Amino acid sequence: MNDTPAFELTKEFHELFNQAIETKDVEFIRDSLEGADHADISSLLNEFNPEQSKYVLDLLDTSVGANIIIEMDEDSRGKFLDEFDSAEIAGYVDQLETDDGADILYGLPVKEREQVISAMLNEEKARNIVELLHYDEDVAGGLMAKELIKANLNWTIKQCIEEIRKQAEHVENIYSVYVVNNNDKLLGKVSLKKLIISSDLTKVGDIYDSDIHSVETFTPEDEVAAIMRKYDLDVIPVVNLKGQLMGRITNDDIIDVITELAEEERQLMAGIATDVEEDDSIWKLSRARLPWLMIGLVGGSIAAYFIGFFESEIILIPAMSFFIPLIMATGGNVGIQSSSIIVQSLASRNAFEESMWNRLFKSLLVSIVNGAVLSIAVYFIVFSFDSDSTIAMVVAIALFSVVLLASFMGTITPLILNKFDINPALASGPFITTANDLLGLLVYFGVASALYQF
């Protein structure tokens, strides 16, 4: 029973382990990693430099090492593998399931990729990995593993169990046995549970379940995730255009897909270049954040330039400048609310697809209600400030218009982005927000010009 890691990731342990590496205390290293989970060792090695990590890995079994490497995040894995030659990497890939092996090879330069493949000892696995590398990383073909157990329609349960015994060492988790015809076309599955409770001489063809879900090699990863989530699947078979069984995708890969998509969305919303983490270098973190800040700066400068046109009016009625933050903030809030409702609805994909017109119409109604409430509130707030009914009217009308406009932009932008296969969450990010800010100012000063008759 191991519900806590074999070691705790504390500063003290880090210190001790570091010392052990420096003094080449093989015994301490082996003892502390004995029985630890691959993922925990991987987190630990993440804190050391590539040479140190290699020293530790060389002390462990190749199969253990392979699983530690696969748990590393892609970034550190790349730097880490630079320490190894092709034959060493091939030794690790030989130990992994095909999808994990392909993940490692994806990260290597093409030339080294070929060297590793030709250095692999398990030729069938090498062939399978080469096949997987043909697919994009973000479609079902790029996620699937070739390891699975399949049975011919005409086999008996006994034959089936013999096949499982034969193949079991290659397949980590079995879940189900897939049933195919003589052309390898996927017909259905038999669950392990059913295999265990059926008698030996039963034909596979008599007990298999033909009512199963599958995806095609080119199905995008987010769609695969949505299907597996909707139907609560642990594993889904992948077929080609002819319906032939090509591989299978398991739930743990899908959890990674969902988590990565959520991270990507968060980064888009926050305006950070993707793939930075808190423990990256200061320079990398700065670079990831500067582009969006510069866009904001340019937006702010345009705003300043624009307000500059109203310099003489502001000297006359300085109160006009007081409400710039209010107008901008409300526009920003409404825009982000509208866009994220749409993003959520696009992500969940389990309702009737609404037409764009229906969505815009509904969003218009919501924003009329909200705009009216806010405008009435702001009218009284401004009027109570300095009992100037004109400025109160300007702010109220401008606010109403900004709410409508921001809501329209927030609704239509993610829909348009989605049509062009761009992540709609970008619409909640700072680029669009900056554009909305400028629109808001335009409306505000436009309304002011009309009411004050500059």
Place this chain on the structure above:
Amino acid sequence: MNDTPAFELTKEFHELFNQAIETKDVEFIRDSLEGADHADISSLLNEFNPEQSKYVLDLLDTSVGANIIIEMDEDSRGKFLDEFDSAEIAGYVDQLETDDGADILYGLPVKEREQVISAMLNEEKARNIVELLHYDEDVAGGLMAKELIKANLNWTIKQCIEEIRKQAEHVENIYSVYVVNNNDKLLGKVSLKKLIISSDLTKVGDIYDSDIHSVETFTPEDEVAAIMRKYDLDVIPVVNLKGQLMGRITNDDIIDVITELAEEERQLMAGIATDVEEDDSIWKLSRARLPWLMIGLVGGSIAAYFIGFFESEIILIPAMSFFIPLIMATGGNVGIQSSSIIVQSLASRNAFEESMWNRLFKSLLVSIVNGAVLSIAVYFIVFSFDSDSTIAMVVAIALFSVVLLASFMGTITPLILNKFDINPALASGPFITTANDLLGLLVYFGVASALYQF
């Protein structure tokens, strides 16, 4: 083979199905739902009112109906179940696994809950569900199902398989057999694969794998999700404080948890009350969005009041008002970037826990770099506007200070929220953004006062 739903969720089908319900065309309804997946039928019924849905459900088997009900979102399920009496609901709950049964009961008023439980025919299941209802919905105990296969240490494989045959009809997916001692303490597991490939007389005690992960009944759901994700688990056993096996949590529940947490985070970042969806009523959508907009409005009003103090200065130097949007937008962008890096890092939980001081120090260094770059850029932009070096200096210094301040707030707020067990994503939401806006203005006018010596 069923890789597409039995029916497509189109407007045309909706029309036809609606007509069939009105004309009580039982044959059409049964035919179109024949072989369809529960989740698809559930999406379809979502588009009809509760009475219509009940009419359809009454035509189907109770076990099919039970699985359709469990797929509904909690909102519609509540309204839908109002149409049923306790005995009918009990009939459905009798057909479900305990965790799904408990989910349905969670949504009912306490009185009806008791009525349903006492109307259940399967007494063991009723007892198990009552046990599950004692746990909060968001801890391991509230997620787990009681259905699992356990074997005593001293059994043989043959006894184990007999037990599986006996219990198999109650357990949908088996994954592994859990091994316990005479006190029901969890010792380890035997995978189905190992069961199949071992000989009948082997003792369970000789082949079980003691190196397994487990969680405790009170472990929070996000921690369960992180553990299952980190170690790529399909299922995790849940134990009580004495280490006794209480239930198990499967991967599909965890996918729901992860998706819900991502949705919650998106809604917090966007300032929408949780649990609204695009297809909710206009009134519900408005109400979900108004509170945050009102907070923004109050913030904007405070900003206006504050700027009002500088009325005479603005008349003197109107250019000061031009850069309000720039200062505010940059502060907002920096704040959201900093907070979401922290939120991400808190969510991933697979690194050494950094101390708060290290985090603040690193974030300070990043913001000094970014602040310097932005300030230098803005100095030249402003100076090129009207070659007034004082206003250029005011904006540059204020911008630098705002970047540092917003970065500090963005880093510390999610850490503090997290300490108090509040979702740290709230820090990226409009409440904190509003506070940051006000701070930014304070700094801007503060710097202006100092440099212009008002």
